[in-house]
Amino acid sequence: MLKTSLPPDNSAALELAVAAVAAAMADPSRVKMLCALMDGRAWTATELSAVADVAPSTASGHLARLVDGRLITCLSQGRHRYYRLAGHDVAELVEQMMGLSWGRITPPETTAPESMRLARTCYDHLAGTVAVQIYDFMQAGGWLTADGSALTVKGREAFLAMGIVLKANPRRKACSACLDWSERRFHLGGEAGAALLIHLETKGWIRRVEGFREVTVTASGRRAIDKHFGR
The missing domain is CATH 1.10.10.10 (Winged helix-like DNA-binding domain superfamily/Winged helix DNA-binding domain)
Incomplete structure:
Protein backbone atom coordinates (compact mmCIF):
# COMPACT_ATOMS: atom_id res chain seq x y z
CA MET A 1 0.00 0.00 0.00
CA GLY A 87 -1.18 35.79 -5.02
CA HIS A 88 2.19 34.93 -6.46
CA ASP A 89 1.71 31.22 -5.85
CA VAL A 90 -1.41 31.24 -8.05
CA ALA A 91 0.48 33.11 -10.79
CA GLU A 92 3.27 30.54 -10.67
CA LEU A 93 0.72 27.72 -10.89
CA VAL A 94 -0.98 29.26 -13.93
CA GLU A 95 2.36 29.88 -15.69
CA GLN A 96 3.48 26.29 -15.07
CA MET A 97 0.14 24.94 -16.27
CA MET A 98 0.54 26.98 -19.46
CA GLY A 99 4.03 25.55 -19.95
CA LEU A 100 2.75 22.01 -19.46
CA SER A 101 -0.14 22.61 -21.86
CA TRP A 102 2.12 23.91 -24.63
CA GLY A 103 3.71 20.47 -24.64
CA ARG A 104 0.51 19.10 -26.14
CA ILE A 105 0.48 21.59 -29.02
CA THR A 106 2.61 21.13 -32.14
CA PRO A 107 4.42 23.26 -33.05
CA PRO A 108 4.19 25.76 -30.14
CA GLU A 109 6.46 28.27 -31.93
CA THR A 110 3.78 29.06 -34.51
CA THR A 111 1.02 29.50 -31.94
CA ALA A 112 2.30 32.20 -29.60
CA PRO A 113 2.39 35.75 -31.04
CA GLU A 114 5.95 36.95 -31.60
CA SER A 115 5.41 40.07 -29.47
CA MET A 116 4.30 37.96 -26.50
CA ARG A 117 7.15 35.51 -26.97
CA LEU A 118 9.74 38.29 -26.96
CA ALA A 119 8.76 40.00 -23.71
CA ARG A 120 5.72 40.00 -21.45
CA THR A 121 4.79 40.19 -17.81
CA CYS A 122 4.34 37.02 -15.78
CA TYR A 123 2.23 38.55 -12.99
CA ASP A 124 4.90 40.77 -11.39
CA HIS A 125 8.08 39.73 -13.20
CA LEU A 126 9.44 39.61 -16.74
CA ALA A 127 8.93 36.61 -19.03
CA GLY A 128 9.62 35.72 -22.65
CA THR A 129 12.78 35.37 -24.74
CA VAL A 130 14.45 38.42 -23.19
CA ALA A 131 13.77 37.21 -19.65
CA VAL A 132 15.06 33.71 -20.43
CA GLN A 133 18.27 35.13 -21.88
CA ILE A 134 18.74 37.29 -18.77
CA TYR A 135 18.22 34.23 -16.57
CA ASP A 136 20.73 32.19 -18.62
CA PHE A 137 23.30 34.97 -18.25
CA MET A 138 22.74 35.16 -14.49
CA GLN A 139 23.03 31.40 -14.14
CA ALA A 140 26.21 31.19 -16.22
CA GLY A 141 27.72 34.16 -14.40
CA GLY A 142 27.22 32.63 -10.97
CA TRP A 143 24.56 35.10 -9.88
CA LEU A 144 22.16 32.30 -8.96
CA THR A 145 22.35 29.06 -7.04
CA ALA A 146 22.16 25.92 -9.18
CA ASP A 147 18.40 25.50 -8.68
CA GLY A 148 17.66 29.22 -9.06
CA SER A 149 16.17 29.40 -5.57
CA ALA A 150 18.43 32.23 -4.38
CA LEU A 151 20.85 34.90 -5.50
CA THR A 152 24.47 34.24 -4.64
CA VAL A 153 26.63 36.87 -2.97
CA LYS A 154 27.87 37.77 -6.45
CA GLY A 155 24.30 38.09 -7.68
CA ARG A 156 23.24 40.35 -4.81
CA GLU A 157 26.29 42.52 -5.37
CA ALA A 158 25.48 42.75 -9.09
CA PHE A 159 21.89 43.76 -8.33
CA LEU A 160 23.11 46.40 -5.87
CA ALA A 161 25.57 47.74 -8.46
CA MET A 162 22.65 48.23 -10.87
CA GLY A 163 20.69 50.04 -8.18
CA ILE A 164 18.26 47.21 -7.44
CA VAL A 165 17.63 47.01 -3.70
CA LEU A 166 16.19 43.72 -2.42
CA LYS A 167 14.25 43.26 0.80
CA ALA A 168 16.23 41.61 3.58
CA ASN A 169 13.37 39.38 4.70
CA PRO A 170 10.75 39.15 1.95
CA ARG A 171 7.45 37.41 2.74
CA ARG A 172 7.62 35.49 -0.52
CA LYS A 173 10.38 33.47 -2.17
CA ALA A 174 13.48 35.61 -2.47
CA CYS A 175 14.18 34.08 -5.87
CA SER A 176 12.76 31.32 -8.04
CA ALA A 177 13.24 29.63 -11.40
CA CYS A 178 9.88 30.15 -13.13
CA LEU A 179 9.19 27.97 -16.16
CA ASP A 180 8.51 30.12 -19.21
CA TRP A 181 5.51 28.69 -21.08
CA SER A 182 6.57 29.89 -24.53
CA GLU A 183 10.31 29.23 -24.27
CA ARG A 184 10.12 26.03 -22.15
CA ARG A 185 13.06 27.32 -20.13
CA PHE A 186 13.39 29.32 -16.95
CA HIS A 187 13.09 33.02 -16.27
CA LEU A 188 13.62 34.85 -12.98
CA GLY A 189 10.69 34.90 -10.54
CA GLY A 190 10.23 35.63 -6.86
CA GLU A 191 11.19 38.86 -5.08
CA ALA A 192 14.31 39.28 -7.24
CA GLY A 193 12.29 38.90 -10.45
CA ALA A 194 9.74 41.47 -9.30
CA ALA A 195 12.49 43.92 -8.31
CA LEU A 196 14.17 43.48 -11.69
CA LEU A 197 10.93 44.22 -13.57
CA ILE A 198 10.35 47.40 -11.54
CA HIS A 199 13.94 48.49 -12.19
CA LEU A 200 13.68 47.92 -15.94
CA GLU A 201 10.41 49.85 -16.10
CA THR A 202 11.61 52.71 -13.87
CA LYS A 203 14.69 53.15 -16.05
CA GLY A 204 12.52 53.32 -19.16
CA TRP A 205 14.15 50.21 -20.59
CA ILE A 206 10.81 48.51 -21.05
CA ARG A 207 7.26 49.79 -21.53
CA ARG A 208 4.08 47.89 -20.80
CA VAL A 209 1.44 47.65 -23.50
CA GLU A 210 -1.72 48.99 -21.90
CA GLY A 211 -4.27 46.25 -21.30
CA PHE A 212 -2.01 43.42 -22.45
CA ARG A 213 0.81 41.26 -21.07
CA GLU A 214 3.17 42.26 -23.88
CA VAL A 215 6.15 44.43 -22.98
CA THR A 216 8.12 46.60 -25.41
CA VAL A 217 11.89 46.77 -24.99
CA THR A 218 13.03 50.32 -25.81
CA ALA A 219 16.19 51.20 -27.75
CA SER A 220 17.92 52.28 -24.53
CA GLY A 221 16.64 49.09 -22.93
CA ARG A 222 18.26 46.93 -25.59
CA ARG A 223 21.57 48.68 -25.00
CA ALA A 224 21.25 48.37 -21.22
CA ILE A 225 20.35 44.68 -21.37
CA ASP A 226 23.34 44.08 -23.66
CA LYS A 227 25.57 45.90 -21.17
CA HIS A 228 24.32 44.32 -17.95
CA PHE A 229 23.35 40.85 -19.15
CA GLY A 230 25.69 40.27 -22.05
CA ARG A 231 23.06 39.71 -24.76
Whole structure:
Protein backbone atom coordinates (compact mmCIF):
# COMPACT_ATOMS: atom_id res chain seq x y z
CA MET A 1 0.00 0.00 0.00
CA LEU A 2 1.35 3.44 -0.96
CA LYS A 3 2.05 5.57 2.10
CA THR A 4 2.55 9.30 2.47
CA SER A 5 4.55 11.23 5.02
CA LEU A 6 1.42 13.12 6.06
CA PRO A 7 -0.95 11.89 8.78
CA PRO A 8 -4.14 10.33 7.31
CA ASP A 9 -6.33 13.33 8.21
CA ASN A 10 -3.93 15.83 6.60
CA SER A 11 -3.48 13.58 3.59
CA ALA A 12 -7.21 13.45 2.97
CA ALA A 13 -7.50 17.24 3.35
CA LEU A 14 -4.66 17.74 0.88
CA GLU A 15 -6.29 15.46 -1.68
CA LEU A 16 -9.57 17.36 -1.40
CA ALA A 17 -7.80 20.71 -1.67
CA VAL A 18 -5.92 19.64 -4.82
CA ALA A 19 -9.15 18.37 -6.36
CA ALA A 20 -10.90 21.66 -5.53
CA VAL A 21 -8.17 23.73 -7.24
CA ALA A 22 -8.25 21.46 -10.28
CA ALA A 23 -12.04 21.70 -10.48
CA ALA A 24 -11.94 25.50 -10.22
CA MET A 25 -9.58 25.66 -13.21
CA ALA A 26 -11.36 22.98 -15.25
CA ASP A 27 -13.18 25.27 -17.65
CA PRO A 28 -11.84 27.12 -20.73
CA SER A 29 -13.62 30.35 -19.80
CA ARG A 30 -12.13 30.37 -16.31
CA VAL A 31 -8.70 29.62 -17.74
CA LYS A 32 -9.02 32.62 -20.08
CA MET A 33 -9.85 34.81 -17.09
CA LEU A 34 -6.87 33.54 -15.12
CA CYS A 35 -4.56 34.12 -18.09
CA ALA A 36 -5.86 37.68 -18.47
CA LEU A 37 -5.19 38.36 -14.79
CA MET A 38 -1.58 37.26 -15.29
CA ASP A 39 -0.76 40.85 -16.28
CA GLY A 40 -0.91 41.68 -12.56
CA ARG A 41 -3.79 44.15 -12.85
CA ALA A 42 -7.23 44.05 -11.29
CA TRP A 43 -10.02 43.53 -13.85
CA THR A 44 -13.78 44.13 -13.66
CA ALA A 45 -16.31 41.37 -14.26
CA THR A 46 -17.34 43.10 -17.49
CA GLU A 47 -13.77 43.13 -18.79
CA LEU A 48 -13.27 39.49 -17.87
CA SER A 49 -16.55 38.47 -19.50
CA ALA A 50 -15.29 40.05 -22.73
CA VAL A 51 -11.97 38.24 -22.45
CA ALA A 52 -13.70 34.91 -21.88
CA ASP A 53 -16.31 35.70 -24.57
CA VAL A 54 -19.22 34.86 -22.28
CA ALA A 55 -22.28 36.76 -21.08
CA PRO A 56 -21.88 38.87 -17.91
CA SER A 57 -24.25 36.59 -16.01
CA THR A 58 -22.18 33.56 -17.00
CA ALA A 59 -18.97 35.38 -16.07
CA SER A 60 -20.33 36.05 -12.59
CA GLY A 61 -20.74 32.33 -12.01
CA HIS A 62 -17.21 31.60 -13.23
CA LEU A 63 -15.75 34.36 -11.06
CA ALA A 64 -17.59 33.07 -8.01
CA ARG A 65 -16.11 29.63 -8.64
CA LEU A 66 -12.60 31.07 -8.88
CA VAL A 67 -13.11 33.08 -5.69
CA ASP A 68 -14.39 30.00 -3.87
CA GLY A 69 -11.35 28.10 -5.11
CA ARG A 70 -9.13 30.86 -3.66
CA LEU A 71 -7.52 31.45 -7.03
CA ILE A 72 -8.69 35.07 -7.27
CA THR A 73 -9.84 37.74 -4.85
CA CYS A 74 -12.52 40.40 -5.21
CA LEU A 75 -11.80 44.01 -4.31
CA SER A 76 -14.52 46.62 -3.83
CA GLN A 77 -13.82 50.25 -4.63
CA GLY A 78 -16.84 52.51 -4.49
CA ARG A 79 -19.54 51.00 -6.69
CA HIS A 80 -17.04 48.93 -8.62
CA ARG A 81 -15.74 45.44 -7.97
CA TYR A 82 -12.39 44.28 -9.27
CA TYR A 83 -10.86 40.83 -9.49
CA ARG A 84 -7.20 39.86 -9.33
CA LEU A 85 -5.10 36.75 -8.77
CA ALA A 86 -4.96 35.67 -5.14
CA GLY A 87 -1.18 35.79 -5.02
CA HIS A 88 2.19 34.93 -6.46
CA ASP A 89 1.71 31.22 -5.85
CA VAL A 90 -1.41 31.24 -8.05
CA ALA A 91 0.48 33.11 -10.79
CA GLU A 92 3.27 30.54 -10.67
CA LEU A 93 0.72 27.72 -10.89
CA VAL A 94 -0.98 29.26 -13.93
CA GLU A 95 2.36 29.88 -15.69
CA GLN A 96 3.48 26.29 -15.07
CA MET A 97 0.14 24.94 -16.27
CA MET A 98 0.54 26.98 -19.46
CA GLY A 99 4.03 25.55 -19.95
CA LEU A 100 2.75 22.01 -19.46
CA SER A 101 -0.14 22.61 -21.86
CA TRP A 102 2.12 23.91 -24.63
CA GLY A 103 3.71 20.47 -24.64
CA ARG A 104 0.51 19.10 -26.14
CA ILE A 105 0.48 21.59 -29.02
CA THR A 106 2.61 21.13 -32.14
CA PRO A 107 4.42 23.26 -33.05
CA PRO A 108 4.19 25.76 -30.14
CA GLU A 109 6.46 28.27 -31.93
CA THR A 110 3.78 29.06 -34.51
CA THR A 111 1.02 29.50 -31.94
CA ALA A 112 2.30 32.20 -29.60
CA PRO A 113 2.39 35.75 -31.04
CA GLU A 114 5.95 36.95 -31.60
CA SER A 115 5.41 40.07 -29.47
CA MET A 116 4.30 37.96 -26.50
CA ARG A 117 7.15 35.51 -26.97
CA LEU A 118 9.74 38.29 -26.96
CA ALA A 119 8.76 40.00 -23.71
CA ARG A 120 5.72 40.00 -21.45
CA THR A 121 4.79 40.19 -17.81
CA CYS A 122 4.34 37.02 -15.78
CA TYR A 123 2.23 38.55 -12.99
CA ASP A 124 4.90 40.77 -11.39
CA HIS A 125 8.08 39.73 -13.20
CA LEU A 126 9.44 39.61 -16.74
CA ALA A 127 8.93 36.61 -19.03
CA GLY A 128 9.62 35.72 -22.65
CA THR A 129 12.78 35.37 -24.74
CA VAL A 130 14.45 38.42 -23.19
CA ALA A 131 13.77 37.21 -19.65
CA VAL A 132 15.06 33.71 -20.43
CA GLN A 133 18.27 35.13 -21.88
CA ILE A 134 18.74 37.29 -18.77
CA TYR A 135 18.22 34.23 -16.57
CA ASP A 136 20.73 32.19 -18.62
CA PHE A 137 23.30 34.97 -18.25
CA MET A 138 22.74 35.16 -14.49
CA GLN A 139 23.03 31.40 -14.14
CA ALA A 140 26.21 31.19 -16.22
CA GLY A 141 27.72 34.16 -14.40
CA GLY A 142 27.22 32.63 -10.97
CA TRP A 143 24.56 35.10 -9.88
CA LEU A 144 22.16 32.30 -8.96
CA THR A 145 22.35 29.06 -7.04
CA ALA A 146 22.16 25.92 -9.18
CA ASP A 147 18.40 25.50 -8.68
CA GLY A 148 17.66 29.22 -9.06
CA SER A 149 16.17 29.40 -5.57
CA ALA A 150 18.43 32.23 -4.38
CA LEU A 151 20.85 34.90 -5.50
CA THR A 152 24.47 34.24 -4.64
CA VAL A 153 26.63 36.87 -2.97
CA LYS A 154 27.87 37.77 -6.45
CA GLY A 155 24.30 38.09 -7.68
CA ARG A 156 23.24 40.35 -4.81
CA GLU A 157 26.29 42.52 -5.37
CA ALA A 158 25.48 42.75 -9.09
CA PHE A 159 21.89 43.76 -8.33
CA LEU A 160 23.11 46.40 -5.87
CA ALA A 161 25.57 47.74 -8.46
CA MET A 162 22.65 48.23 -10.87
CA GLY A 163 20.69 50.04 -8.18
CA ILE A 164 18.26 47.21 -7.44
CA VAL A 165 17.63 47.01 -3.70
CA LEU A 166 16.19 43.72 -2.42
CA LYS A 167 14.25 43.26 0.80
CA ALA A 168 16.23 41.61 3.58
CA ASN A 169 13.37 39.38 4.70
CA PRO A 170 10.75 39.15 1.95
CA ARG A 171 7.45 37.41 2.74
CA ARG A 172 7.62 35.49 -0.52
CA LYS A 173 10.38 33.47 -2.17
CA ALA A 174 13.48 35.61 -2.47
CA CYS A 175 14.18 34.08 -5.87
CA SER A 176 12.76 31.32 -8.04
CA ALA A 177 13.24 29.63 -11.40
CA CYS A 178 9.88 30.15 -13.13
CA LEU A 179 9.19 27.97 -16.16
CA ASP A 180 8.51 30.12 -19.21
CA TRP A 181 5.51 28.69 -21.08
CA SER A 182 6.57 29.89 -24.53
CA GLU A 183 10.31 29.23 -24.27
CA ARG A 184 10.12 26.03 -22.15
CA ARG A 185 13.06 27.32 -20.13
CA PHE A 186 13.39 29.32 -16.95
CA HIS A 187 13.09 33.02 -16.27
CA LEU A 188 13.62 34.85 -12.98
CA GLY A 189 10.69 34.90 -10.54
CA GLY A 190 10.23 35.63 -6.86
CA GLU A 191 11.19 38.86 -5.08
CA ALA A 192 14.31 39.28 -7.24
CA GLY A 193 12.29 38.90 -10.45
CA ALA A 194 9.74 41.47 -9.30
CA ALA A 195 12.49 43.92 -8.31
CA LEU A 196 14.17 43.48 -11.69
CA LEU A 197 10.93 44.22 -13.57
CA ILE A 198 10.35 47.40 -11.54
CA HIS A 199 13.94 48.49 -12.19
CA LEU A 200 13.68 47.92 -15.94
CA GLU A 201 10.41 49.85 -16.10
CA THR A 202 11.61 52.71 -13.87
CA LYS A 203 14.69 53.15 -16.05
CA GLY A 204 12.52 53.32 -19.16
CA TRP A 205 14.15 50.21 -20.59
CA ILE A 206 10.81 48.51 -21.05
CA ARG A 207 7.26 49.79 -21.53
CA ARG A 208 4.08 47.89 -20.80
CA VAL A 209 1.44 47.65 -23.50
CA GLU A 210 -1.72 48.99 -21.90
CA GLY A 211 -4.27 46.25 -21.30
CA PHE A 212 -2.01 43.42 -22.45
CA ARG A 213 0.81 41.26 -21.07
CA GLU A 214 3.17 42.26 -23.88
CA VAL A 215 6.15 44.43 -22.98
CA THR A 216 8.12 46.60 -25.41
CA VAL A 217 11.89 46.77 -24.99
CA THR A 218 13.03 50.32 -25.81
CA ALA A 219 16.19 51.20 -27.75
CA SER A 220 17.92 52.28 -24.53
CA GLY A 221 16.64 49.09 -22.93
CA ARG A 222 18.26 46.93 -25.59
CA ARG A 223 21.57 48.68 -25.00
CA ALA A 224 21.25 48.37 -21.22
CA ILE A 225 20.35 44.68 -21.37
CA ASP A 226 23.34 44.08 -23.66
CA LYS A 227 25.57 45.90 -21.17
CA HIS A 228 24.32 44.32 -17.95
CA PHE A 229 23.35 40.85 -19.15
CA GLY A 230 25.69 40.27 -22.05
CA ARG A 231 23.06 39.71 -24.76
